[in-house]
Amino acid sequence: MSEMSETDARTVTTACPLDCPDACSLEVEVVDGRVARIEGSRRNPLTSGFICNKVRRFADHVYAPERLLYPALRRGARGEGKFEWISWDAALDLVAEKMREARARHGGESILPLSYGGSNGLLTQDTTDARLFYRLGASKLSRAVCAAPSAAAARGLYGRMPGVALTDYVEARLIVVWGNNPSASGIHLVPIVQEAQRRGARLVVVDPRRIPLAKRADLHLAPRPGTDLPLALSVLRWLFENGAADWEFLNNFSHGAEELRRRVAPWTLERAAAVTGVAAADIEGFARLYAESSPAVIRAGWGMERNRNGGSAVAAVLALPAVAGKFRVRGGGYTMSNSGIWDLDREGVAAEAPPATRTINMNVVGRALLEAQPPIDVLFVYNCNPLMTMPNQEAVRRGLLREDLFTVVYDQVMTDTARLADLVLPATTFLEHEEMAKGYGAMLLYRSGPAIPPVGEARPNGEVFLELCRRLGLDRPGDPETNDELAAAVLGRLPRVRSELAQGGMAQPESGPYPISFVDTFPRTCDWKVHLVPESLDREAAPHGLYHYQEDPATQAFPLALISPATNRTISSTLGELRRDPVALELHPEDARRRGIEDGARVRVWNELGEVHCLARLSQDLKPGVVFLPKGLWSHNTFSGTTSNALSPDTLADLGEGACFNDARVEVERLS
Numbered sequence: 001m002s003e004m005s006e007t008d009a010r011t012v013t014t015a016c017p018l019d020c021p022d023a024c025s026l027e028v029e030v031v032d033g034r035v036a037r038i039e040g041s042r043r044n045p046l047t048s049g050f051i052c053n054k055v056r057r058f059a060d061h062v063y064a065p066e067r068l069l070y071p072a073l074r075r076g077a078r079g080e081g082k083f084e085w086i087s088w089d090a091a092l093d094l095v096a097e098k099m100r101e102a103r104a105r106h107g108g109e110s111i112l113p114l115s116y117g118g119s120n121g122l123l124t125q126d127t128t129d130a131r132l133f134y135r136l137g138a139s140k141l142s143r144a145v146c147a148a149p150s151a152a153a154a155r156g157l158y159g160r161m162p163g164v165a166l167t168d169y170v171e172a173r174l175i176v177v178w179g180n181n182p183s184a185s186g187i188h189l190v191p192i193v194q195e196a197q198r199r200g201a202r203l204v205v206v207d208p209r210r211i212p213l214a215k216r217a218d219l220h221l222a223p224r225p226g227t228d229l230p231l232a233l234s235v236l237r238w239l240f241e242n243g244a245a246d247w248e249f250l251n252n253f254s255h256g257a258e259e260l261r262r263r264v265a266p267w268t269l270e271r272a273a274a275v276t277g278v279a280a281a282d283i284e285g286f287a288r289l290y291a292e293s294s295p296a297v298i299r300a301g302w303g304m305e306r307n308r309n310g311g312s313a314v315a316a317v318l319a320l321p322a323v324a325g326k327f328r329v330r331g332g333g334y335t336m337s338n339s340g341i342w343d344l345d346r347e348g349v350a351a352e353a354p355p356a357t358r359t360i361n362m363n364v365v366g367r368a369l370l371e372a373q374p375p376i377d378v379l380f381v382y383n384c385n386p387l388m389t390m391p392n393q394e395a396v397r398r399g400l401l402r403e404d405l406f407t408v409v410y411d412q413v414m415t416d417t418a419r420l421a422d423l424v425l426p427a428t429t430f431l432e433h434e435e436m437a438k439g440y441g442a443m444l445l446y447r448s449g450p451a452i453p454p455v456g457e458a459r460p461n462g463e464v465f466l467e468l469c470r471r472l473g474l475d476r477p478g479d480p481e482t483n484d485e486l487a488a489a490v491l492g493r494l495p496r497v498r499s500e501l502a503q504g505g506m507a508q509p510e511s512g513p514y515p516i517s518f519v520d521t522f523p524r525t526c527d528w529k530v531h532l533v534p535e536s537l538d539r540e541a542a543p544h545g546l547y548h549y550q551e552d553p554a555t556q557a558f559p560l561a562l563i564s565p566a567t568n569r570t571i572s573s574t575l576g577e578l579r580r581d582p583v584a585l586e587l588h589p590e591d592a593r594r595r596g597i598e599d600g601a602r603v604r605v606w607n608e609l610g611e612v613h614c615l616a617r618l619s620q621d622l623k624p625g626v627v628f629l630p631k632g633l634w635s636h637n638t639f640s641g642t643t644s645n646a647l648s649p650d651t652l653a654d655l656g657e658g659a660c661f662n663d664a665r666v667e668v669e670r671l672s
């Protein structure tokens with residue numbers, strides 16, 4: 001046997017932990033220790049053997065020229081991007097020293113961990129990292145950038161009851177896709193919707209853009225961004241006033257129907273039409289179709305939450321299936337996030353309860369870096385690219401440029417945020433470390449090993465935070481430390497799931513992966529009923545209360561509503577190093593003509609927060625008054641180095657202190 005010509009090829013079974021509902025099961029072909037091919041498998045029925053182009057090309061990210069291969073310290077001015085190799089030992093000593101100093105000077109709260117969606121894994125977030133920062137007495141982070149208003153609404157009304165399994169949509173006679181673009185953000189729902197349509201289902205899309213599914217829909221309602229609340233309230237009113245409310249269900253399974261009826265009363269179809277820009281006849285057509293169809297399912301996405309009315313909008317949409325009595329059949333009800341189905345033990349794995357320190361909302365992290373007292377002296381960024389993903393980019397940039405701030409960025413690649421760091425640390429990808437991952441659409445949980453050894457000197461999160469705990473003298477005997485111990489701790493309340501994972505690497509929830517709402521699962525509220533106007537949400541939405549509509553923030557100077565939803569090119573900003581082309585602002589030909597802008601022209605998009613120079617693309621898929629620039633861009637995608645986030649306000653939604661990306665209002669002009 002010739003040693004040299006023999007290649008070592010094997011196929012590794014794993015799962016994708018990236019921020020996406022689908023949680024695909026994967027097969028990774030590894031040749032001589034390198035990733036050669038990534039394909040979808042059929043282990044997760046939703047994956048159905050195919051995956052998105054992004055993850056299919058994930059090896060380009062693993063071996064990208066931008067990949068961080070070793071710890072490196074800034075040399076020269078901040079932002080110049082010059083770094084010098086140092087050893088892990090020296091890097092961790094330095095971080096420990098900076099944290100000790102900050103704690104002595106301004107207290108533990110002067111340290112801020114900043115993390116979000118990079119690793120949705122259960123071993124790479126909220127484990128040893130939480131332990132370290134809790135024990136340091138660091139500022140806590142409110143991770144409200146995504147899903148906070150939706151989660152607040154879903155918790156208040158249904159106690160975060162898991163919804164209809166996406167694969168059960170084939171049973172539906174009516175599918176309503178509301179503020180969700182599965183063609184980009186969860187592609188496996190698309191063929192399921194098509195199959196349901198072949199079996200005779202009707203499709204309604206509610207989205208300001210004509211997304212791909214809208215082109216195949218029976219009805220497309222295109223409300224002005226931020227007006228789903230009046231739209232849904234008028235549908236609820238129509239149901240109540242036209243004998244389409246299911247009082248048998250409401251009396252047995254809900255509270256607050258009369259109060260809800262009182263609150264929707266002012267929202268006639270005409271009034272809703274005037275605010276949303278959707279014709280009254282279309283709203284009525286939708287209300288009637290919804291009332292008459294069963295099973296009917298609503299795929300509630302995250303597009304409707306990212307504005308001042310977001311929480312109330314989600315609550316109103318989630319109230320629809322209760323009022324119209326759409327539960328209790330397979331394929332009937334709603335799907336939002338199913339992540340609440342797992343009863344994970346967060347404090348058990350951190351081995352520590354959160355301390356009573358201040359909480360900083362990541363949606364205002366720019367202002368916090370500039371203004372918080374005591375000041376933030378040490379910022380530790382991981383699983384996150386805040387300069388490119390948080391609102392008010394200019395404030396975040398100025399915050400990161402503060403001379404007296406020590407910033408660590410722990411990432412897989414040299415992001416725009418990392419370029420402004422004092423110290424960068426190289427992280428492994430999910431193909432290089434052990435992981436445990438769950439979907440928030442697919443109701444599955446996986447445990448997987450590494451497919452390849454770490455690239456360069458990259459290390460997994462768990463190890464690095466554990467090492468920092470040790471260096472700071474914050475470790476204690478009995479702490480869960482190894483991956484097995486951490487996994488055991490997080491699954492402490494789920495012994496059956498633990499043994500399923502140990503046997504086959506994949507587990508299903510207690511209720512099975514295809515529960516029927518109000519048959520297999522019930523609201524996890526105090527009395528197992530739907531609370532249509534929960535007091536807690538009413539208080540939180542003060543001063544106006546739940547279901548109160550706040551007017552459009554447009555002004556004469558900035559009349560255009562800028563939305564920045566997901567595209568199929570990146571996952572938030574992850575993989576953005578692979579997307580090098582200049583992006584275009586999409587706008588309606590009518591808006592373009594009035595401003596003398598042709599297709600392909602260079603434009604300036606601006607408001608009081610910042611400006612972006614980019615290309616323009618004329619599109620009939622938008623209505624006049626609405627413009628679109630994707631989320632997840634990197635500085636190399638625009639001529640100004642700024643992105644959609646430079647135009648996003650850091651105001652907060654009515655519930656959950658959520659981000660208001662889609663409340664950006666802008667003006668556009670042609671550049672020279």
Ligand SMILES: Nc1nc2c(c(=O)[nH]1)N[C@H]1C(S)=C(S)[C@@H](COP(=O)(O)OP(=O)(O)OC[C@H]3O[C@@H](n4cnc5c(=O)[nH]c(N)nc54)[C@H](O)[C@@H]3O)O[C@H]1N2
Nearest residue numbers: 179180181184185225226301302303565566568570571572
């Ligand atoms: N390819 C890819 N997949 C992803 C992501 C990604 O960036 N890329 N991101 C992941 C993450 S972090 C998340 S949270 C999910 C998000 O996935 P989605 O639920 O799809 O959310 P968005 O992409 O924010 O927006 C969805 C749709 O809402 C529309 N929209 C914008 N404003 C409004 C409004 O006011 N009302 C209504 N009805 N619709 C509106 C947009 O036009 C868009 O078509 O996707 C995940 N999957």
Ligand SMILES: Nc1nc2c(c(=O)[nH]1)N[C@H]1C(S)=C(S)[C@@H](COP(=O)(O)OP(=O)(O)OC[C@H]3O[C@@H](n4cnc5c(=O)[nH]c(N)nc54)[C@H](O)[C@@H]3O)O[C@H]1N2
Nearest residue numbers: 116117118119146383384385389410427564572573574631
């Ligand atoms: N304009 C606009 N902006 C938005 C949105 C919008 O709708 N419009 N949507 C928002 C939404 S929904 C979300 S969820 C946020 C997401 O915003 P972020 O949390 O910033 O998510 P990503 O942009 O994916 O960046 C994650 C980073 O983590 C790194 N990473 C991945 N795995 C690991 C790991 O194991 N260890 C370490 N140390 N690092 C890792 C990745 O390389 C990547 O650079 O963006 C928000 N930004």
Ligand SMILES: [Mo]
Nearest residue numbers: 019117146147
């Ligand atoms: Mo998100």
